[in-house]
Amino acid sequence: MEEQIESQKKNWHDKNYKILLVIPAILIVFSLIYMGIFYQNNEDIFYKDISLTGGTTLTIQDKLDANKLLEDLSDKLEDLNTREIYDLITGEQKAVVLETKANSTQTKEILENYLEYELTDENSSIEFTSSIFSENFYKQLLIAILIAFVFMAIVVFIIFRTLVPSAAVIISAFADILMTLVLADILGLKMSLGGIIAFLMLIGYSVDTDIMLTTRILKRSEGSVNERIFGAFKTGITMTLTSLLAFAVALIIVSSFSKILSQIFTILVIGLGFDILNTWITNVSIIKWYVNKKRK
Amino acid sequence: MKLKLGFKIWLVIIIVLLSLISIFITPNFLKKGVVIESVEANSTAFEQGLRQGQVITAIDGETIENLEDFTNALQGKYSSNTSVKTIFTTLDSEIILYTNEVPEITVSEISKTNIKLGLDLAGGARALVKAEDRKLSSEEVSDLVDITRNRLNEFGLTDLSVRPVSDLEGNHFMLIEIAGATPSDLEEMISQQGKFEAKILNDTVFIGGERDIASVCRNDATCALIEGCQQSQEGGYYCNFRFSVYLSEAAAERHAEITKDLEVNSTSQGNYLSEKLDLYVDDNLIDSLLIGESLKGRVTTQISISGSSSGETQDAAYDEAQKEMHKLQTILITGSLPYKLEITKLDTISPDLGEDFVKFIIFAGIAALLVASLVVFVRYKKFKPSLMVILFSFSEVVIILGIASLIQWNLDLASIAGILATIGTGFDDQIVILDEAKQKTILSLKQRLKRAFAIIMGAYFTAVVSLIPLLWAGAGLFKGFAITTIIGISVGVFITRPAFSQIIRRIEK
Numbered sequence: 032m033e034e035q036i037e038s039q040k041k042n043w044h045d046k047n048y049k050i051l052l053v054i055p056a057i058l059i060v061f062s063l064i065y066m067g068i069f070y071q072n073n074e075d076i077f078y079k080d081i082s083l084t085g086g087t088t089l090t091i092q093d094k095l096d097a098n099k100l101l102e103d104l105s106d107k108l109e110d111l112n113t114r115e116i117y118d119l120i121t122g123e124q125k126a127v128v129l130e131t132k133a134n135s136t137q138t139k140e141i142l143e144n145y146l147e148y149e150l151t152d153e154n155s156s157i158e159f160t161s162s163i164f165s166e167n168f169y170k171q172l173l174i175a176i177l178i179a180f181v182f183m184a185i186v187v188f189i190i191f192r193t194l195v196p197s198a199a200v201i202i203s204a205f206a207d208i209l210m211t212l213v214l215a216d217i218l219g220l221k222m223s224l225g226g227i228i229a230f231l232m233l234i235g236y237s238v239d240t241d242i243m244l245t246t247r248i249l250k251r252s253e254g255s256v257n258e259r260i261f262g263a264f265k266t267g268i269t270m271t272l273t274s275l276l277a278f279a280v281a282l283i284i285v286s287s288f289s290k291i292l293s294q295i296f297t298i299l300v301i302g303l304g305f306d307i308l309n310t311w312i313t314n315v316s317i318i319k320w321y322v323n324k325k326r327k
Numbered sequence: 328m329k330l331k332l333g334f335k336i337w338l339v340i341i342i343v344l345l346s347l348i349s350i351f352i353t354p355n356f357l358k359k360g361v362v363i364e365s366v367e368a369n370s371t372a373f374e375q376g377l378r379q380g381q382v383i384t385a386i387d388g389e390t391i392e393n394l395e396d397f398t399n400a401l402q403g404k405y406s407s408n409t410s411v412k413t414i415f416t417t418l419d420s421e422i423i424l425y426t427n428e429v430p431e432i433t434v435s436e437i438s439k440t441n442i443k444l445g446l447d448l449a450g451g452a453r454a455l456v457k458a459e460d461r462k463l464s465s466e467e468v469s470d471l472v473d474i475t476r477n478r479l480n481e482f483g484l485t486d487l488s489v490r491p492v493s494d495l496e497g498n499h500f501m502l503i504e505i506a507g508a509t510p511s512d513l514e515e516m517i518s519q520q521g522k523f524e525a526k527i528l529n530d531t532v533f534i535g536g537e538r539d540i541a542s543v544c545r546n547d548a549t550c551a552l553i554e555g556c557q558q559s560q561e562g563g564y565y566c567n568f569r570f571s572v573y574l575s576e577a578a579a580e581r582h583a584e585i586t587k588d589l590e591v592n593s594t595s596q597g598n599y600l601s602e603k604l605d606l607y608v609d610d611n612l613i614d615s616l617l618i619g620e621s622l623k624g625r626v627t628t629q630i631s632i633s634g635s636s637s638g639e640t641q642d643a644a645y646d647e648a649q650k651e652m653h654k655l656q657t658i659l660i661t662g663s664l665p666y667k668l669e670i671t672k673l674d675t676i677s678p679d680l681g682e683d684f685v686k687f688i689i690f691a692g693i694a695a696l697l698v699a700s701l702v703v704f705v706r707y708k709k710f711k712p713s714l715m716v717i718l719f720s721f722s723e724v725v726i727i728l729g730i731a732s733l734i735q736w737n738l739d740l741a742s743i744a745g746i747l748a749t750i751g752t753g754f755d756d757q758i759v760i761l762d763e764a765k766q767k768t769i770l771s772l773k774q775r776l777k778r779a780f781a782i783i784m785g786a787y788f789t790a791v792v793s794l795i796p797l798l799w800a801g802a803g804l805f806k807g808f809a810i811t812t813i814i815g816i817s818v819g820v821f822i823t824r825p826a827f828s829q830i831i832r833r834i835e836k
Contacts, residue, residue: 158674159673160671161669161670161671164672167494182796186792190785228741228744235752251778253769266762270759273754276699278695284694285691292691292743
């Protein structure tokens with residue numbers, strides 16, 4: 032049964048693998064255009080939350096209505112955002128989180144006047160980042176991602192020592208990141224520090240399967256190319272699915288509680304989703320093309 | 328060959344056991360009581376010998392097992408104005424206090440592990456400080472760090488870390504981290520300039536700042552040196568140090584005016600004036616220095632400050648003298664910072680929320696591990712290899728935590744993300760191993776596993792190099808993530824994965 036499906040798939044794939052490349056190509060072109068327009072409108076590659084623009088996050092351990100706070104205070108605190116935190120098991124409200132561009136002293140003062148009690152380190156947490164520092168910080172993290180990507184590319188070249196297969200791995204990783212970025216922008220996700228970490232993690236995860244695929248195809252001699260691709264596919268899809276599902280479950284659990292972790296998981300889930308596409312269409316097609324051409 | 332197989336697996340077992348020891352065998356293992364977190368300097372409690380780190384096991388004979396017992400034991404005891412007697416039994420001593428105030432100590436329950444949680448999980452404060460409108464050099468930051476550490480210590484903050492950090496662009500910052508409860512006026516304490524005064528009796532001779540102190544000789548052996556070490560009569564050693572301070576004209580005249588009427592006392596170590604030069608930082612007396620006879624009534628812009636420190640060996644005494652000299656030099660330049668400070672980042676995290684947080688993370692981690700294991704089980708439909716995958720992933724987490732406890736690494740949220748990244752790659756690699764082992768080829772199992780490692784090493788190196796920039800980017804705030812991940816995946820690739828492949832060899836055979 033399995034053999035039959037495999038051979039059918041083979042024939043179909045042999046005929047169409049080059050055409051399949053159109054899908055990622057369209058997506059990449061669309062993404063690049065989208066990013067271009069987005070950059071023109073926002074002067075940045077994504078929306079940033081206050082951990083990257085500078086401002087204050089205030090968490091108050093009290094059962095306060097987030098919507099009411101937003102209504103009452105939005106004219107006093109610049110760019111105010113509020114949300115509530117619940118206990119996962121009891122469903123009881125644990126705290127309320129406020130985010131604003133105002134500085135910490137100002138935020139604390141306004142809230143203390145509003146609540147009519149003092150905010151101490153026992154009933155609240157404050158995180159403040161100055162806007163100059165944030166800008167700098169953000170710039171450097173982008174540079175870090177860029178350097179990380181370049182380093183990754185160099186290592187990939189060292190491993191395979193051939194242009195096309197190495198480029199295929201790098202293009203797939205690049206496409207993963209680009210598409211994830213675009214989807215995050217379309218969803219209106221406001222990127223935090225955690226989100227940027229997630230992009231770094233994504234570099235690592237997306238090349239894993241590509242390296243496995245390329246090694247199996249280039250450095251093995253047994254079986255046909257298609258058999259090797261299918262073998263690699265079985266391994267790779269298990270790898271990606273385990274991570275994808277594990278992160279999805281973790282995302283559900285931490286979603287109300289930690290903004291940083293939930294953003295990391297959201298981006299990884301999106302990124303791994305695109306990785307399936309980019310490894311098994313983009314990378315597979317390029318490398319199959321390369322191997323077939325070399326054989327002729 | 329058989330022996331070698333055993334070795335790799337045994338190695339993992341031994342390392343896991345060592346990690347468990349590193350995590351759970353705390354200095355107060357299996358002991359009951361509360362630990363003293365801090366003792367206010369110069370308080371009765373401090374004078375009587377209560378110190379940070381001691382474990383209180385009983386108060387007035389009542390056993391203390393937790394914070395509640397501690398609070399109950401002291402509650403209502405000091406309501407009257409008369410001094411009452413309190414007996415603190417610690418692990419190795421008994422300390423008696425007579426006081427009418429609640430002892431100035433803070434305590435916490437004995438921690439059951441050696442794992443140190445970062446500020447964002449355990450609560451505390453973190454401030455990242457730079458100079459306003461100016462780039463600091465690394466020397467300036469290191470001075471600033473010394474000065475700030477001295478000052479914060481004077482405020483009685485003990486569980487704190489002040490250190491210089493820099494970022495990719497070469498900006499230097501001072502990073503201050505305070506664990507646990509945070510003083511409410513932390514912001515002022517940091518950004519305020521320290522006030523330094525040198526007084527004789529109650530007259531101010533000079534104050535910190537460029538107006539009075541032109542410069543302090545440091546790191547220059549011609550005017551700041553350790554003059555020689557000698558054996559003292561009691562058996563130990565002592566070393567003398569001396570360094571020059573250059574005063575402004577005005578300060579020199581004030582010095583002459585104040586000292587001209589003082590008497591000269593003769594001692595065995597030389598002739599000194601009858602009053603000492605008292606050094607104050609933020610109105611706290613830090614040190615008192617003897618003034619040499621020759622300085623009496625003289626207008627001199629160069630004064631020499633000397634002292635001595637003792638130690639059990641000559642080296643120890645030398646180190647002490649160096650430290651003492653450094654401390655004094657730092658005090659003298661305190662308040663003479665030619666720039667204003669700006670807090671660029673200030674986080675204060677409540678300890679309560681952190682506790683819930685840890686619960687959530689553990690819960691999320693277990694759930695993620697179970698789901699991933701389920702996928703593995705569905706794919707391979709074999710119980711043994713699937714169980715091994717879980718077991719090995721779990722052992723990697725234990726080893727990372729063990730190493731973190733050993734090197735006293737503070738686990739923050741970023742580190743947790745790093746552990747997650749490790750588990751993720753661990754699963755991926757193990758799937759590669761399982762699949763390579765299953766491949767139908769003429770190659771031996773050993774050769775097939777070797778090929779799995781070629782893939783794993785490739786993935787490993789790409790991951791490591793992509794983490795390297797994070798060690799510096801953004802003033803190293805994400806170092807935790809980078810280091811935890813690097814430790815984790817290295818442990819995986821070099822320790823657990825080889826053992827895993829050995830086990831798979833045995834199962835597959």
